[in-house]
Amino acid sequence: MDxxxxxxxxxxxxxxxxIAVEKIKPxxxxxxxxxxxxxxxxxxxxESDLFGIYLPEAYGGMGGGILEMCLVTEELSRACGGxxxxxxxxxxxxxxxxxxGSEEQKxxxxxxxxxxxxxxxxxxxEAEAGSDAGSIKTTARKExxxxxxxxxxxxxxxxxxxEIYTVIALTDKAKGVRGASAFIxxxxxxxxEFGKKEKKMGIRASATREVIFTDxxxxxxxxxxxxxxxxxxxxxTLDTSRPGVAAQAVGIAQGALDCALDYSRTRVQFxxxxxxxxxVQHMLADMGTQIEAARALAYSVARMVxxxxxxxSKESAMAKLFASDVAMKVAVDAVxxxxxxxYMRDYPVEKFMRDAKITQxxxxxxxxxxxVIAANMIKEALKK
Amino acid sequence: MNIIxxxxxxxNTTDVRIDPVTNTLIRDGVESVINPFDAYAIEEAVRxxxxxxxxxxxxxxxxxxxETALKEAIGLGCDEGVLVSDRKFAGSDTWxxxxxxxxxxQKLDAYDLVLCGKQASDGDTAQVGPGISTHLDIPQVTxxxxxxxxxxKSARVERMTEEGYDVVEVPLPCxxxxxxxxxxxxxxxxxxMMRAKSAKLVKWTAADLDADPAALGLDGSPxxxxxxxxxxxxxxxEMISGATGEVARELVELLKGEVV
Numbered sequence: 001m002d003x004x005x006x007x008x009x010x011x012x013x014x015x016x017x018x019i020a021v022e023k024i025k026p027x028x029x030x031x032x033x034x035x036x037x038x039x040x041x042x043x044x045x046x047e048s049d050l051f052g053i054y055l056p057e058a059y060g061g062m063g064g065g066i067l068e069m070c071l072v073t074e075e076l077s078r079a080c081g082g083x084x085x086x087x088x089x090x091x092x093x094x095x096x097x098x099x100x101g102s103e104e105q106k107x108x109x110x111x112x113x114x115x116x117x118x119x120x121x122x123x124x125x126e127a128e129a130g131s132d133a134g135s136i137k138t139t140a141r142k143e144x145x146x147x148x149x150x151x152x153x154x155x156x157x158x159x160x161x162x163e164i165y166t167v168i169a170l171t172d173k174a175k176g177v178r179g180a181s182a183f184i185x186x187x188x189x190x191x192x193e194f195g196k197k198e199k200k201m202g203i204r205a206s207a208t209r210e211v212i213f214t215d216x217x218x219x220x221x222x223x224x225x226x227x228x229x230x231x232x233x234x235x236x237t238l239d240t241s242r243p244g245v246a247a248q249a250v251g252i253a254q255g256a257l258d259c260a261l262d263y264s265r266t267r268v269q270f271x272x273x274x275x276x277x278x279x280v281q282h283m284l285a286d287m288g289t290q291i292e293a294a295r296a297l298a299y300s301v302a303r304m305v306x307x308x309x310x311x312x313s314k315e316s317a318m319a320k321l322f323a324s325d326v327a328m329k330v331a332v333d334a335v336x337x338x339x340x341x342x343y344m345r346d347y348p349v350e351k352f353m354r355d356a357k358i359t360q361x362x363x364x365x366x367x368x369x370x371x372v373i374a375a376n377m378i379k380e381a382l383k384k
Numbered sequence: 385m386n387i388i389x390x391x392x393x394x395x396n397t398t399d400v401r402i403d404p405v406t407n408t409l410i411r412d413g414v415e416s417v418i419n420p421f422d423a424y425a426i427e428e429a430v431r432x433x434x435x436x437x438x439x440x441x442x443x444x445x446x447x448x449x450x451e452t453a454l455k456e457a458i459g460l461g462c463d464e465g466v467l468v469s470d471r472k473f474a475g476s477d478t479w480x481x482x483x484x485x486x487x488x489x490q491k492l493d494a495y496d497l498v499l500c501g502k503q504a505s506d507g508d509t510a511q512v513g514p515g516i517s518t519h520l521d522i523p524q525v526t527x528x529x530x531x532x533x534x535x536x537k538s539a540r541v542e543r544m545t546e547e548g549y550d551v552v553e554v555p556l557p558c559x560x561x562x563x564x565x566x567x568x569x570x571x572x573x574x575x576x577m578m579r580a581k582s583a584k585l586v587k588w589t590a591a592d593l594d595a596d597p598a599a600l601g602l603d604g605s606p607x608x609x610x611x612x613x614x615x616x617x618x619x620x621x622e623m624i625s626g627a628t629g630e631v632a633r634e635l636v637e638l639l640k641g642e643v644v
Binding site: 007008011012015018019022023044047048049050053062 | 570571572573574575577578581
């Protein structure tokens with residue numbers, strides 16, 4: 001389908017596709033097995049200028065937006081959703097600075113992110129604060145020109161690998177979510193440590209660790225926006241980043257369909273390629289249609305974000321919800337089409353199936369997305 | 385250091401079709417790319433410039449659409465691109481091609497180094513690089529797998545051979561043809577591609593070159609391709625079976641019959 005992309009968007013997509021095909025696809029299974037972080041691929045993405053595509057030119061970026069970021073995330077995910085997350089997770093960690101950071105903070109942190117010299121990570125989740133993000137317990141106590149952070153963030157993407165962390169912590173426990181604030185914490189800050197690397201079902205090339213703060217001293221200049229704005233920063237960040245999760249899901253789904261389609265054309269049973277059987281054809285048709293619908297929604301919402309729309313909560317939740325459910329269904333069907341071969345780790349579709357699952361869970365479970373969508377629908381109806 | 389990289393645009397497939405009448409390549413309908421071997425020459429040139437400073441100029445002779453190969457080369461880090469294109473060059477063999485490229489190189493600023501891929505993936509002759517150095521009257525080292533040392537005056541390189549490698553020291557200016565062992569070409573960068581999009585290429589026709597018109601194109605090409613064909617596959621040999629002694633006797637009789 002023609003999405004009327006600009007010349008430079010096509011250039012970005014094609015470059016990301018080239019890197020995915022030539023540099024990620026050949027190593028995807030190896031990194032899935034070893035669970036190592038794919039630094040050599042991150043270096044290639046950096047040298048190709050892809051880390052900066054959604055950042056303003058004033059900070060070393062290419063001046064694009066979330067649509068550009070989605071195009072890259074989708075293409076990389078088509079080869080490996082885990083390696084793609086090193087890229088997309090950096091975007092998530094960067095958005096609080098891009099959206100709410102001061103001029104000084106942007107000048108200080110964005111150029112190294114744009115060049116790919118430093119990766120970023122976003123820290124909100126805690127052991128007892130998942131869907132209920134409002135119940136975080138990490139605190140930030142102001143002392144002179146510093147904040148002292150204490151608490152443990154859990155399941156942080158890129159933790160340990162990234163240099164720049166945006167962290168949500170409570171500056172005023174009594175106020176609950178209205179007492180949350182956002183901070184930039186650099187790796188190596190005294191009192192900041194990383195927990196063991198988590199062993200995951202999928203996206204195994206992505207690094208997931210705890211980030212532990214023990215009397216961690218952060219300069220007051222690293223407070224993003226004002227005290228009490230943390231939850232708003234976090235929600236706005238997630239609203240902006242969710243089309244990226246949708247794009248990741250679309251990429252995973254497309255990667256799985258690519259495999260299943262190729263396989264169906266060459267696998268002969270009952271004397272004919274299985275692609276000639278209507279049972280298989282209808283599955284392929286549904287998969288292709290669902291992916292296209294998910295892509296269309298993801299791109300539309302990305303464009304809406306880039307247009308500067310005031311609220312995109314409902315739409316970005318819809319894109320994330322729909323695309324991730326499609327990814328899961330398509331990946332399961334791809335395994336089904338390939339039968340026993342699909343179930344074997346010698347073929348990539350079982351990995352797409354494992355990778356797909358996380359897109360229904362992280363950056364807000366799909367149940368939470370439905371809550372957000374319904375709440376917005378009801379709110380809109382009340383205004384009429 | 386001023387480095388010139390000679391590149392060729394080739395069909396993106398090893399399965400090229402050949403016109404049965406003219407015995408030349410049919411390029412229509414096939415996606416064109418930079419000759420894969422030339423990509424190593426581009427990468428090596430860009431790496432030398434990153435170490436020593438200077439300029440990398442990509443030069444190609446070809447039809448107008450070879451412009452895209454030059455833009456791609458700029459995307460990969462070359463500074464400038466020169467397209468030498470004229471109907472008069474049509475039908476050039478490796479001799480006329482290397483003469484034309486040498487004339488173009490002489491028209492450029494003084495150079496220190498000319499880099500070429502070891503051969504093109506379509507013609508596979510490996511003759512144009514050495515031909516250019518002959519026309520330019522500069523030393524050449526072919527099949528270079530490593531540039532150990534390079535400065536304004538000379539270079540020390542490793543040249544791949546079937547048994548191992550030679551270490552060659554050579555004064556500059558000179559020409560190297562490089563093999564794929566020399567490096568791993570980088571991916572294009574977006575900034576490079578953006579620069580390529582707006583880059584102005586130098587375009588020269590035969591009239592712009594200080595060249596002997598009789599030495600160009602088909603007329604300047606001493607090579608004639610008489611016929612191109614796929615050799616008949618060899619038929620399987622005759623199998624003899626039985627007891628060892630009998631088989632040996634039968635074989636000797638058969639060989640006698642063949643007048644060995």
